[in-house]
Amino acid sequence: MLDLLVIGAGLTGLFAAYTAARAGLRVRVIAHGAGATHWHAGTIDLLGYVQNGEEAVANWAQALPELPPAHPYRLLGVETIATALGEFQRLTAAAGLPYERLDPDKDILASSASEKRTSQKEGPGQQVDQVKLGRNGQLISPVGAARPVYLAPTAQQAGTLHDDRPVAIAGLAGMPDFYPELIAENLQKQGRPARSASLPLRQLTDRRDHSPLQLARLLDQPAAQAQFAEMVVDVTAAGERVGLPAVLGLNAHLRFLTKLHEAIASRDPRTSQPDGGREARLAVFEIPTLPPSVPGLRLDAALRTQLQRLGVRVEIGMEVCAFHASGGRIHWVETETGSRPLRHTARNYLLATGGILGGGIWADRRGRVKETVFDLPLTAPQTRSQWLRPLFLDRRGHPIFQGGVPVDNFLRPLDQAGAPVYDNLWAAGAILAHTDPIRERSREGIAITTGYAAANAVASGQ
Amino acid sequence: MQTAPMHSVGTSLNACIKCNICTSYCPVSEVTDSFPGPKYAAPQSERFRDFGHPHYEDAYGPISRPLAVGQMPDASVDYCSGCRVCNEVCPTGVRIAEINARARARIVAAHGLSLRNRLLGRNELLGRVGSIAPAIANFILHNPVSRKLAAALFGVAEKAPLPRWHHETLNRWLARTRAQRLRSERKVVYFHGCATQYYEPYVGMAAILVLEHLGYEVVVPPQNCCGLPMLSNGEFGAAEDHHRRNVDRLAEYVDAGYPVIGTSTSCTLTLKEEAPELLDLERDPGTRALKLATWDIFEWLRERLDQGQLPSDLRPVNQTDQPFILPYHAPCQLRAHRIGKPALDLLAQIPGLDLRESHARCCGIAGTYGYKTEKYQIAMDVGAELFDYVAAQADESDLSSNGSVSLTACDSETCRWQLEHGTGLPSRHPIELLAAAYGLYDLQARRPAAGN
Numbered sequence: 006m007l008d009l010l011v012i013g014a015g016l017t018g019l020f021a022a023y024t025a026a027r028a029g030l031r032v033r034v035i036a037h038g039a040g041a042t043h044w045h046a047g048t049i050d051l052l053g054y055v056q057n058g059e060e061a062v063a064n065w066a067q068a069l070p071e072l073p074p075a076h077p078y079r080l081l082g083v084e085t086i087a088t089a090l091g092e093f094q095r096l097t098a099a100a101g102l103p104y105e106r107l108d109p110d111k112d113i114l115a116s117s118a119s120e121k122r123t124s125q126k127e128g129p130g131q132q133v134d135q136v137k138l139g140r141n142g143q144l145i146s147p148v149g150a151a152r153p154v155y156l157a158p159t160a161q162q163a164g165t166l167h168d169d170r171p172v173a174i175a176g177l178a179g180m181p182d183f184y185p186e187l188i189a190e191n192l193q194k195q196g197r198p199a200r201s202a203s204l205p206l207r208q209l210t211d212r213r214d215h216s217p218l219q220l221a222r223l224l225d226q227p228a229a230q231a232q233f234a235e236m237v238v239d240v241t242a243a244g245e246r247v248g249l250p251a252v253l254g255l256n257a258h259l260r261f262l263t264k265l266h267e268a269i270a271s272r273d274p275r276t277s278q279p280d281g282g283r284e285a286r287l288a289v290f291e292i293p294t295l296p297p298s299v300p301g302l303r304l305d306a307a308l309r310t311q312l313q314r315l316g317v318r319v320e321i322g323m324e325v326c327a328f329h330a331s332g333g334r335i336h337w338v339e340t341e342t343g344s345r346p347l348r349h350t351a352r353n354y355l356l357a358t359g360g361i362l363g364g365g366i367w368a369d370r371r372g373r374v375k376e377t378v379f380d381l382p383l384t385a386p387q388t389r390s391q392w393l394r395p396l397f398l399d400r401r402g403h404p405i406f407q408g409g410v411p412v413d414n415f416l417r418p419l420d421q422a423g424a425p426v427y428d429n430l431w432a433a434g435a436i437l438a439h440t441d442p443i444r445e446r447s448r449e450g451i452a453i454t455t456g457y458a459a460a461n462a463v464a465s466g467q
Numbered sequence: 468m469q470t471a472p473m474h475s476v477g478t479s480l481n482a483c484i485k486c487n488i489c490t491s492y493c494p495v496s497e498v499t500d501s502f503p504g505p506k507y508a509a510p511q512s513e514r515f516r517d518f519g520h521p522h523y524e525d526a527y528g529p530i531s532r533p534l535a536v537g538q539m540p541d542a543s544v545d546y547c548s549g550c551r552v553c554n555e556v557c558p559t560g561v562r563i564a565e566i567n568a569r570a571r572a573r574i575v576a577a578h579g580l581s582l583r584n585r586l587l588g589r590n591e592l593l594g595r596v597g598s599i600a601p602a603i604a605n606f607i608l609h610n611p612v613s614r615k616l617a618a619a620l621f622g623v624a625e626k627a628p629l630p631r632w633h634h635e636t637l638n639r640w641l642a643r644t645r646a647q648r649l650r651s652e653r654k655v656v657y658f659h660g661c662a663t664q665y666y667e668p669y670v671g672m673a674a675i676l677v678l679e680h681l682g683y684e685v686v687v688p689p690q691n692c693c694g695l696p697m698l699s700n701g702e703f704g705a706a707e708d709h710h711r712r713n714v715d716r717l718a719e720y721v722d723a724g725y726p727v728i729g730t731s732t733s734c735t736l737t738l739k740e741e742a743p744e745l746l747d748l749e750r751d752p753g754t755r756a757l758k759l760a761t762w763d764i765f766e767w768l769r770e771r772l773d774q775g776q777l778p779s780d781l782r783p784v785n786q787t788d789q790p791f792i793l794p795y796h797a798p799c800q801l802r803a804h805r806i807g808k809p810a811l812d813l814l815a816q817i818p819g820l821d822l823r824e825s826h827a828r829c830c831g832i833a834g835t836y837g838y839k840t841e842k843y844q845i846a847m848d849v850g851a852e853l854f855d856y857v858a859a860q861a862d863e864s865d866l867s868s869n870g871s872v873s874l875t876a877c878d879s880e881t882c883r884w885q886l887e888h889g890t891g892l893p894s895r896h897p898i899e900l901l902a903a904a905y906g907l908y909d910l911q912a913r914r915p916a917a918g919n
Contacts, residue, residue, distance in 0.1 A: 038558030039488045212500055218491055297491040313826070322555040322805045342805040343739035344758055362484070364558055 007031050009463050010338070010349055012378060013357030013365070014319055015040030016449060017434030019308040021355055021456035023096060026315040028464035034317065035340060035349060037324040040305065041363045041435075045449065046152075046293035047251070047300020048144065048161060049093070049104060051086075052078065053153035053446025057400055061153040065450075066139025075439040077455050078447075080414050086450070087138055089457035090156065097158075100307035101259070104156040107142020107165050142167065145248060147183070147292055149174075149191025149199075153446055158300060160253060160262055163246050163290035171198035174248040174292070175240055177206040180215050182295045183250040202240035208232060218297040220252035230254075230261050234268040237289070241269050251291035251299045258303065265289045323347070325378045333428050338378070353429045353463045356381075356418070357456060360409065360435035360442070368392075368405065376410060376436070381418045381426060384408045384438040402444045409438035416459040431459040476566060476744060482559040483510035489553035489563055494828045495546060498848035502546035505553035509566040516540055516570065539577060540570035546842070547571075548833035548849070549699055550799040568698060568745055575701030583621040584700040587835040591692035594632070594665030601632035624843035628832075628888035630666035630880070637668035641675075641687055647919075648675075651684035656720045658738070658761070660731035661692050662880040669913040670880070673902035674730045674764055676919055680778060680905050681771060686725065689716055693737040698745055699834050710742040714753040721753075721760045728762045730898055732801040732878045733834060735763050739804065763801065764898055765809035765878070772813060781904040783819035792872050794860045795897065796825040796853055796886065798879035799833070810878060810897040817904040823860050827853035830877070832885035847889065854889040874910075876900060 009025050011018045014036035026032045052065035055072060062068045066083050073079070078086060097104045143166040146152040151166055172192060176185035185201035192199035209229050212219070223229050241247050247269065254261045269288040293300055312319060323340040330336060335354050339346035358365030358378060368374045372389030376382075385408020386392055392405035410418045410432045417425040418432050433455035435442050442448040489505035490496065496504035516539075544567050553563040586593070597604035607613055608629060618625040637659050641648070655678055663671040675685045690713055694706035717727060729735035738761040748754040771777045785791045797808040814822050830850045831837055837846030861872040875894045877883045883894035895910065902908030907919050 036558075037560070039492065039556040041486075041558070043488050043491055044486055214503070216487065216490060216504075218487075222497065297487040302491060309826075318808075318811075318824075320807050322802060323807070324560065324805075340805065343736060343803065344761055347806055 007033050007349075007351035009033075009353045009355060009460070010035065010351035011355045011357055012036065012325060012338070013040065013359060013363070013434070014038075014321060015357065015359055015363060015434065016042050016045070016304070016308070016452040017359075017456040018355070018357035019305075019312060019319070019456075020093065020096070020453050021357060021433055021460040022317050022319075023308065023311055023315065024092065024457050024460035025355075025464055026312070026317050028461065030460075030464055032317050033349075033351070034312070034319040035323040035325075036319070036321050037358075037364060039321055041359055042301050042305040042308070044296045044298055045301035045304065047158055047298060047304055048152075048154045048293070049090070049156035049449040049453065050153065050446040051090075051141070051155035051450035053141070054444065056402065059400075061143070061151065062141060064136065064139040065141060065155065066135035068139075073439050075411065077412075077416075077437050077440050077451055080412070080416070081454055081458050083135060083138070085458055086454045089454040090450075092457060093453045094156065096311055097304075097307055100310055102158060102303055102307040104158055105162065106140075107144065107154050107157050107162065107167075108140050145172070145174075145188065145192065145292060147188070147294065149188035149195075151195070155450065158303070159259055159287075160251070160291040160300065161293075163287040164248055164292060166197070168246070168286065170244060170246045170286075171200075171242075172248055173200055173202050173241055173245045175202040175204055175237060176250065177215070177220070177252075178203045179206045179213070180217075180220065180250065180252075183292075185248075188248070188292070204233075204236045204240065208236065216297055217250060217252045217294040217299050218255075218302065220250075221255045221258075221299045221302075224252060224254045224261065225256050230264065234265050237265055238268050238272055241272070241288075243272075246286075246288050246290065248290055248292050250294050252294070253289075253291055253299075255299060255302065255306075258299075262287065262289060328379060330379075330427060333425075335379070335427050335430055353431070353466075354427075355459055355463065356410070356430065356432040356436060357434045358436055360406075363435055365434075365436040366409065374405070374408060379418075379426070379430065381410050381432075382420055384411050402441045406444065407439065407441045409440070410436050411438045415462040416455060417462075431463060433459040476562045476569060479560060479562045480510040480513045480566060483561045484559055485511075486558065488556050488558060489561075492552050492556045492828060494550065494552060494831070494849045494852070495548050495845060499546065499845045501543060501845070503543055505547070505563045505567075508541075508544050508547060508570075509553070509563040510561055512541060512544075513566050513570070516573075540573055542574065544570045545574065546845070548829070548831075548836040548842075548846070550829040550833050551803040552799055552828050555799075555802055562744070565741075565745055568701070571701040572703045572745075573701075576703075580700065580702055581622070583623060583839070584835075585702070586621065587623075587838060588696040588700045588702050588705070590696055590835075591661040594661050597632040598636050598665050601634050605631050618840055622840045623838055624840045626888075627838045627843050627846075628884040629838070630662065630884060632665055633668050635668060637664045637671040638687070640668055640672060649679040649682075649684050651682060653682060654684045654686055654725050655767075656717065656725045656727045657685050657687050658690060658693075658717075658727050658729040658731075658734060659687065660729060660734035660880075662731060667880060667896075669908075669915075670730050670896045670899060672915050673896070673899045673908045674728075676907040676915060677768075677898060677902050677905060678728070680907060681776065686720065688720060691716070693734040694742055695733050695737040696835055698737070698741060699836070703746060706742065707746045707748070710737070710746065710748070710754070713738070714751075714757050717757055717760075718753055721756045725760070726762050726767060727757065727760045728764050728767050730764050730878070730896060731880060732763055732798055732804065733881075735761050736800050736803055763804055763806065763809070763878070765813055766804070766806045768901075769809040769812050772816070777813075777816070778905070779816075780906075781817050781901075782906060784817060784900060784903050784910060785819065790821040791819055792821045792823060792860055793874060793876055793900070794823045794825055794857045794872060795876045796827060796830065796856075796882065798877055798882040799829050800882075801878050810876070813901060814876070814897055817900065820900075820904075825853060825856050827856050829853070830882045830885045830889070832881045834881055837881075837885060846885070850885055850889045853886065857886070857890045857892065 008030035011034045143151045174185040189199040189201035326341040327339040374385040547567040551564040617623040694709035697706035831846035886894040903910040
């Protein structure tokens with residue numbers, strides 16, 4: 006019998022399955038469709054804004070006390086959050102898609118990831134250095150704004166705003182939904198040296214309609230890479246770094262990134278000096294695009310590869326239509342098929358189905374809000390007029406987006422009386438109450454840390 | 468669940484949130500510009516096709532009304548292979564492949580059907596005619612001159628992997644071995660499909676031998692083509708005739724509570740879902756009863772396994788000490804059942820089998836798609852992901868000298884032919900492996916083992 010059935014295949018579900026499988030549990034993942042990782046910008050945003058806060062959060066570890074007491078981060082605490090992120094970095098590094106901190110003082114601090122991991126193992130007596138640990142970085146957003154980010158993949162590292170090199174934002178003429186002029190103009194308004202440039206896409210392909218994914222597949226081909234590199238070098242001035250839409254290949258983008266960097270650097274007298282020294286900083290970076298998001302697809306592929314290595318099956322296309330529980334325990338769930346329902350039995354169940362967008366919470370036009378699998382109690386307002394505040398950009402956010410499944414410290418869903426609804430059910434990710442992941446810019450952080458904590462809670466109960 | 472009311476084909480498009488996940492996974496639009504991708508071809512275009520008539524229904528049935536010029540589906544929808552990978556990954560339950568199938572049917576209803584597509588939809592007829600004199604039929608079909616002619620005259624791809632007629636149909640084998648067949652109180656119905664009847668009767672023999680080994684009498688009532696090739700080519704009227712005939716022919720067994728078990732994943736999917744849904748027959752009682760009675764054979768065997776009813780006398784398939792590396796591909800048609808990959812659970816019971824699960828999206832052939840000259844190369848390009856996977860398993864085995872890959876396994880017949888075409892390795896239905904592991908079947912010669 007399975008030790009754990011994870012429902013949901015987004016970042017939460019896949020990372021929870023990975024954590025549980027590494028702890029020795031027999032795990033399977035089922036999901037209605039492919040996960041929301043495909044929409045992600047591919048960065049790990051931990052905590053960018055707190056309620057009523059004007060400014061972006063500079064240090065998430067120090068900002069935790071400003072969150073509501075029932076916020077998932079408050080339930081977990083700094084140490085668990087840091088350990089979970091360390092594990093995530095370990096996974097992605099093993100998958101060849103390393104995620105690193107975007108720390109402005111990274112050079113001063115020693116290798117942050119390993120330090121963080123060892124400091125966690127010292128036990129509660131050892132204080133985590135929250136000043137060092139919690140610093141957010143800032144990346145250039147697709148509209149040229151500052152975006153608070155904690156971990157970024159290599160391809161986005163050089164997009165940090167803590168870098169005084171001037172920026173050239175290069176778009177592809179004919180590619181929809183990426184606006185270099187807008188990005189450059191907004192950066193200039195913030196007093197940053199920036200300009201825009203355009204690459205002639207027609208030299209690469211005859212196709213008129215391009216999704217980021219099609220471009221990424223095109224740029225997996227060596228011939229297209231060579232031509233593209235030439236085009237990029239042509240528009241780059243000495244000493245600049247180049248921001249490109251996140252389409253630099255799917256399969257081996259890091260190699261291409263290096264090639265682009267070398268092509269630019271070899272033209273640039275300043276960076277080509279043999280001991281130009283600390284110019285290890287890349288001269289190229291990616292800016293996320295609208296879906297399909299290539300950085301999100303790369304992350305999804307990395308997670309799936311690691312799960313395959315651990316022998317965890319991920320079965321997509323399975324929508325839960327029924328479950329059976331008695332004596333405070335869930336005994337099985339059933340998924341819809343082309344004919345009769347299919348029954349799945351496990352000792353424990355982890356709900357990682359996402360929020361309203363991911364399908365974990367259903368809101369109908371009459372104002373009713375429902376958890377879609379186990380019909381769990383929700384904190385969301387059940388009256389439509391209370392869903393939203395009158396002002397769209399209200400700093401407090403909107404109640405409907407903060408509603409979700411309330412949980413205890415072990416991430417077990419709670420009933421109205423505050424007791425666990427089922428002894429063998431856990432919940433993690435965007436479905437949780439008392440967090441507003443899109444507004445807080447905590448989407449990936451919530452997914453990774455609560456998925457990790459729930460999987461560990463299951464494992465320690467085994 | 469809450470999205471359930473959206474599941475009817477016509478209205479499911481309203482659930483589309485434009486997330487592009489289908490576009491990310493579509494294996495066809497990845498390799499050709501002829502198909503713009505599922506999101507564009509299905510939910511987005513559908514909204515403009517038949518404004519005011521979301522269900523395509525009128526007094527004459529679902530798809531018969533002629534459309535105004537501007538509402539005719541774009542011809543590019545014909546490049547959808549119908550693999551249903553989009554349905555599988557869609558997080559909100561849009562019936563993308565079915566929307567495309569209906570759009571194709573509208574084009575066929577307005578512009579008619581090519582002789583080639585009509586022929587490809589009639590594999591049952593072709594099977595029956597060829598099996599009158601299989602040797603002659605194979606000679607006529609498979610010599611290079613006629614393949615060139617077929618390509619030039621009809622547009623049937625010259626290199627596409629056409630099957631060979633077997634010297635004995637499944638029905639003739641059943642008649643010949645009647646005395647050996649098990650009689651039992653416990654009965655199941657076997658739905659063989661056209662390919663098993665005429666081209667690969669040994670797959671049916673393997674299935675029948677395994678079912679009998681479990682103690683079940685296997686009833687093989689008269690049956691006809693499930694209608695899928697016609698549905699795929701937009702010929703809905705003929706498909707409905709075929710489906711209704713099957714419903715009638717199987718009704719007495721379905722009413723008696725016999726499970727209807729198939730080895731062809733596309734036929735069983737058609738009985739379960741494609742015919743009821745595309746032809747708007749979900750409320751037809753006979754159709755519904757057959758839908759609920761139909762099983763993929765490994766779906767049914769997995770139930771036996773879970774209930775501890777599977778005989779345990781499984782032996783290694785190969786005689787040597789080397790582990791037997793078996794790349795297994797669950798075809799799209801099986802994944803569309805949404806039953807997981809039950810063959811993996813059963814094959815895992817065979818000792819000494821080193822089972823490798825393919826995560827390739829599609830082999831490319833998609834029923835009759837890859838047989839069309841204009842689509843042959845697309846099908847091969849789609850299949851490259853799978854062919855490369857199989858090749859990688861062989862490489863890996865060479866390095867660790869564990870032995871080489873001599874076979875692949877796949878549940879669907881056209882996919883097996885495409886796999887053989889693309890990899891150069893023979894491919895088997897997993898039921899053949901299970902039958903061989905029970906000692907009932909000769910995996911190399913593809914016939915019942917001596918004494919069966």
